Amino acid sequence: MLLRNSIKQIMRTPVKTILFLLLVTFAAALSTVGINLWQMSNSNMNDFEKVFTTIGTIEQKKSVLNKMEQWDAMEQTSRYYYGSKYNPPIPLSVLDFDGANYIQKTEKRPFYGAYLPDYQLFPPDRNGGRGVIIVEFTVNEDCVPDHKIEINIEKQIYTKYRFNTTTVWFCDRYNPNPDQLYAGKTYVMAMLETPYRTNDTSYGYVYTPIEMIGSWQYSEEGEVLPDEMQGILYEEVTEGFYETEHGKRWLNLVECMELPYHTIPVTATNSTNLLMPFYSGTSYIITGEDISEEEYAHGDKVCLVSNSFARINNLVVGDKIMLPLYYANYRDSAGGAYRTSEVWAGFNMLNAKGEPYPVFYEAEYTIVGLVMTVGGGSSGYTMAKNEVIIPTKSIQASDKDNIVAYGPMMGYTTSFQIPNGSMKEYKEAFQKLGLDELELRLYDKGYTELRAGLDNIRSMAFILLAAGVIATVLILVFFCNLFITKQKKRTAIERSLGMSKWKCTQSMISGILLIVLFGSLIGSLMGYLLTSTMANVVSGSSSYDLTYTIGSVRNSVGGETVAEYAYPAFSFSAITCAIIILFAFMLALAVIANNLRYEPLELLSEKTE
């Protein structure tokens, strides 16, 4: 009866009631849109926070640009080119400065050579022609090889591609002051076939000696260790030569010549996030998963291997691979060194003792992921064909006696990770150091712009939510005033007819609550549908394809992962609806309590004279 009378009386003021219903619906919709947008933007923010990473690279700038001359006897001219020079490498410690809030501290990565004779490798690119050949040769008459001369190949000590001719054309073409060669003497040298221009349109080929017998081993501090054989191109072979120190060294060199064909580069890092090929998306994990933070932190014996290497050797995730590490390169990235034709010119294979570099660390690693590399390129920022990635901390031996190359910090060897959105702060703190010789580059994959966009959405959501809340409060206060405060007399009549205070409250509140219930249900549903539609539109037009990013591949199937915009949670809409109803209930109770304070007779006995 109470409910019926209450609804009856409300329904008999249809304009007020419909207006109330519409306004409550509108306020509920506004609040729901606001809260859903807020929730979605927060959810997106959290999701993107997990997926996006911000990294920086540091590169020591070249300090001097020298004009350098190279004599070419074959073309009887000097070639001039500009060679750069670096100041002594700046230590990594300078990057530990106030304001540097690292997630991953700056690392200068070496790559190691692992000798794997039992595996099939994609051979590194080689110089054109027949590659390096080590021969014993003689000349027919005394001569200085400052022009093309015919030499007799007496013995092919090492060659990848054996050839039948006994004489070849030879010139110590890049040496402005070549040593004299004497007829009747036998010499040993490493040589390489090189092209030269005979006229404007055609080329000829001539063998030229290359320096391989000298050692260019580096100390831990990056200094070249002294070696008397540096600069030597050929030596005379006398009786018992190969029993001498120099002779043994040539034999050691021969022994080393096959090593590259069985060596894969192994990059040691503290986080896959720091490797630019992964960051840029040219490399990604196609099978298995990334090395986890814990595995990196504990130095677990786990690795990522290239998919092509795994395929030709029938390796799968979970297999183990023994990695005997025998050299360390602190100058290049594996991609830079192995993708160019300078692999062997880059560093010599003998150590300062004239011996092959011994294995300094050997351990069995479990393959946790296979890496696919797309695109080509030959910069240091790409992955090498057979490259393996391992945690730095997994190497439990020093490489100080096996450093074949050393250089300053380069973008492709030196990187760090900082929190998303902190690029500006880092840059400002870095600039305060005044290290003009170091070039800083920061990458966030557009996180800053995306964050700004999400912040805008969040601000908009806040405004909508605030507007919704204010509108809800105002509408409810207004209509409570209209339906309750202004109905003081109705309450007084009910009281004078013997209705208890609680029943008066029920009588007054039930109709209003019913309208609020309908309005907020419809409004919340509308708000939910509206935000779902908005999410669909936004998601459909600008989803972020993160197939190749580190964060997403862990859970990817088939290499396809897309970071999607969050959708509104229905629970938030339901909660909004419930809060509006609860608020309306509390407000109505408070207003009715105020009505009930009035003495009924006082209100009802108003006399009209």
Add this chain to the structure above:
Amino acid sequence: MEILRAEQVHYSYQTKYQTIEAVRGVSYSFETGNMYAIVGESGSGKSTFLSLLAGLDLPTKGNVYVEGEDMAVLNRDSYRREKASVVYQSFNLFPLLTAQENVMFPIELKGTGKREAAKKAAELIERVGLREQVLYQFPQMMSGGEQQRLAIARAMAAGGKIILADEPTGNLDSENQQNIVQLLKEAAHTMEFAVIVITHNPEVAAEADYVLRMRDGKLIN
């Protein structure tokens, strides 16, 4: 038969500056089958006395007895619901309920079903001399006299035996005034209600079986 008795009833209240004694030691006994008129100047305390009789407030001193029971220990909501009804000068009908629904209200409040309440309401409306056509009219569509008849029908509907009327003819022309007074008299004499009317109007007072005069919160005769 005595139904309502006031014994040395006092009522005072505090304003910002002073304590007002609105009713001072009023004693009187009301019986069913009689119509009483309480007259007096404005501020004489008659409306306050009526509110005490209606159980809308309690005396600050003294007692009101309903059928021998002290009002102070009674549930005053159920007293108003079951024993006493108030009729006002300005009718105080529910504007958004029809005439029939207004009369049904106190009947349903006692727990009677809708159908029975509707039937009883229709009978009462007929009894107070309203046409059948008003059943579905809203109060504002009715004349003042009709509204007051409806208010009396609602008062009768509660099923109690006490009707307290506060200037019930104040808003009516003389013809309607006469009709309402006759209706109240009829309620007292033929339906055995104790009808207590507060009025300024000597003509109305003249129709009562007993006239009580109040001055300065006291009953003076």
